[in-house]
Amino acid sequence: MNDTNKPGLEICLSPALLHLHDTVGKIVVIIDVFRATSTIAAAIDNGAECVIPVATVAECIKTGAAIKNSITAGERDGKIAPGLQHGNSPSEYPSSFVSGKTLVLTTTNGTRLLHMIKNADTIITGAFLNISAVCEYLIQQNKSVVLGCASWKDKFNMEDTLFAGAVADRLQDHFHHNDDSVRAAIHLHRSSGGKDYINFLRDSAHYKRLSAYGLEADMEYCASTDLHPVVPVLKDGALVSSTRIMTEAVMPLL
Amino acid sequence: MNDTNKPGLEICLSPALLHLHDTVGKIVVIIDVFRATSTIAAAIDNGAECVIPVATVAECIKTGAAIKNSITAGERDGKIAPGLQHGNSPSEYPSSFVSGKTLVLTTTNGTRLLHMIKNADTIITGAFLNISAVCEYLIQQNKSVVLGCASWKDKFNMEDTLFAGAVADRLQDHFHHNDDSVRAAIHLHRSSGGKDYINFLRDSAHYKRLSAYGLEADMEYCASTDLHPVVPVLKDGALVSSTRIMTEAVMPLL
Numbered sequence: 001m002n003d004t005n006k007p008g009l010e011i012c013l014s015p016a017l018l019h020l021h022d023t024v025g026k027i028v029v030i031i032d033v034f035r036a037t038s039t040i041a042a043a044i045d046n047g048a049e050c051v052i053p054v055a056t057v058a059e060c061i062k063t064g065a066a067i068k069n070s071i072t073a074g075e076r077d078g079k080i081a082p083g084l085q086h087g088n089s090p091s092e093y094p095s096s097f098v099s100g101k102t103l104v105l106t107t108t109n110g111t112r113l114l115h116m117i118k119n120a121d122t123i124i125t126g127a128f129l130n131i132s133a134v135c136e137y138l139i140q141q142n143k144s145v146v147l148g149c150a151s152w153k154d155k156f157n158m159e160d161t162l163f164a165g166a167v168a169d170r171l172q173d174h175f176h177h178n179d180d181s182v183r184a185a186i187h188l189h190r191s192s193g194g195k196d197y198i199n200f201l202r203d204s205a206h207y208k209r210l211s212a213y214g215l216e217a218d219m220e221y222c223a224s225t226d227l228h229p230v231v232p233v234l235k236d237g238a239l240v241s242s243t244r245i246m247t248e249a250v251m252p253l254l
Numbered sequence: 255m256n257d258t259n260k261p262g263l264e265i266c267l268s269p270a271l272l273h274l275h276d277t278v279g280k281i282v283v284i285i286d287v288f289r290a291t292s293t294i295a296a297a298i299d300n301g302a303e304c305v306i307p308v309a310t311v312a313e314c315i316k317t318g319a320a321i322k323n324s325i326t327a328g329e330r331d332g333k334i335a336p337g338l339q340h341g342n343s344p345s346e347y348p349s350s351f352v353s354g355k356t357l358v359l360t361t362t363n364g365t366r367l368l369h370m371i372k373n374a375d376t377i378i379t380g381a382f383l384n385i386s387a388v389c390e391y392l393i394q395q396n397k398s399v400v401l402g403c404a405s406w407k408d409k410f411n412m413e414d415t416l417f418a419g420a421v422a423d424r425l426q427d428h429f430h431h432n433d434d435s436v437r438a439a440i441h442l443h444r445s446s447g448g449k450d451y452i453n454f455l456r457d458s459a460h461y462k463r464l465s466a467y468g469l470e471a472d473m474e475y476c477a478s479t480d481l482h483p484v485v486p487v488l489k490d491g492a493l494v495s496s497t498r499i500m501t502e503a504v505m506p507l508l
Binding site: 013014016017019020153154155156157158161178179180181183184187188190191203204205206208 | 267268270271273274407408409410411412415432433434435437438441442444445457458459460462
């Protein structure tokens with residue numbers, strides 16, 4: 001991983017450390033495994049037109065009201081936030097429900113990090129549910145990458161770091177780095193055994209917090225790999241499937 | 255590690271995350287393995303009167319000039335800083351040289367973190383060179399603990415996190431926690447095998463940086479355990495041996 005001709009790889013372990021990372025011209029992967037970026041992968045894979053991430057419940061209601069065929073969603077303390085229609089669970093968005101619709105999703109940590117990124121080449125979202133699609137995309141793009149853990153209120157967390165380590169472990173041959181966060185995340189990923197992620201994540205602060213709301217099945221789903229092989233890419237404030245962006249970009253040439 | 259009757263344990267992975275930790279009334283362990291807190295352990299074990307940590311070279315010169323029998327020390331870019339007498343290496347302070355003297359030491363990362371801590375019960379310093387003494391002290395004190403990694407310019411680093419994980423691993427039975435930083439640091443420590451620390455740390459940003467200055471032997475020394483079994487405790491701006499503080503406290507009763 002030390003061939004400096006290759007694009008670079010960094011991991012930002014918390015939004016509070018983002019100032020230490022130069023994101024200009026790079027691809028930034030927003031990671032919020034429990035559960036925003038898992039839900040985004042599920043909704044887009046299941047045919048949502050796009051997902052608009054917003055920071056507050058008020059903004060969610062306002063944005064949803066302005067868009068036809070939209071769903072407003074978000075939770076506070078494990079319950080659907082007052083004024084919104086749906087929650088943060090990826091299982092709430094099967095294609096029978098979400099197909100063709102715009103999901104306006106309020107998430108605290110993921111959205112905050114996303115809005116903090118300035119001048120990146122591209123912002124995408126990643127989670128175990130779309131890990132292989134994300135890795136293939138990053139290898140294909142051949143640009144330097146910052147894996148950005150949304151964390152929990154700026155606190156380092158296990159699930160986002162584990163995912164970042166899993167990605168870094170897969171990207172070893174294609175990227176270079178000299179970043180201790182990458183080294184530690186890869187060690188963490190290898191400690192997990194690299195397979196039974198949910199078993200490893202049961203001993204984490206977020207698992208314990210969300211278990212108190214009875215969300216164990218949700219977290220087990222979020223720790224599953226490749227059930228939703230899409231790459232959500234931020235375009236004009238909305239996350240859309242990368243294949244759609246590529247099709248649109250190619251279309252005028254045809 | 256989940257018995258909440260026991261004192262709590264947290265790890266602060268970077269000074270930039272310190273605001274997330276409540277240090278009031280707790281014992282804070284400042285960790286700067288390469289090399290400030292290693293040098294502090296060596297100097298105090300070798301009989302230094304005390305070590306005064308200061309932030310800048312100018313402050314080091316000024317403080318040194320005001321104290322009889324003092325040594326001013328500090329490096330910039332691997333060399334003794336202009337105006338100071340000695341470097342940051344623990345091997346520079348054998349008892350034949352440092353005994354009875356006051357070491358005024360300028361270190362960027364460790365001192366900065368130390369000065370950021372407000373209202374802690376006690377501040378001590380830790381490194382592999384005094385790991386068992388530090389662990390025994392923490393168990394004996396029976397108060398909540400924050401292990402504070404000085405890191406490198408706020409960036410997460412391997413050596414300080416590895417040390418914090420080694421301490422957390424040893425303290426498991428005596429403290430409770432629900433902190434993902436503690437979990438990850440323990441995993442990191444176990445990944446290292448828990449013995450040949452220098453071999454593990456050769457793949458780290460700081461090792462690579464200091465190797466360029468030819469400091470490999472120094473780092474190998476810093477990765478050795480228990481060569482200097484002291485607990486440096488901050489008292490009135492200076493680090494002194496915990497045994498001396500205890501003796502002084504007990505003396506008036508005799």
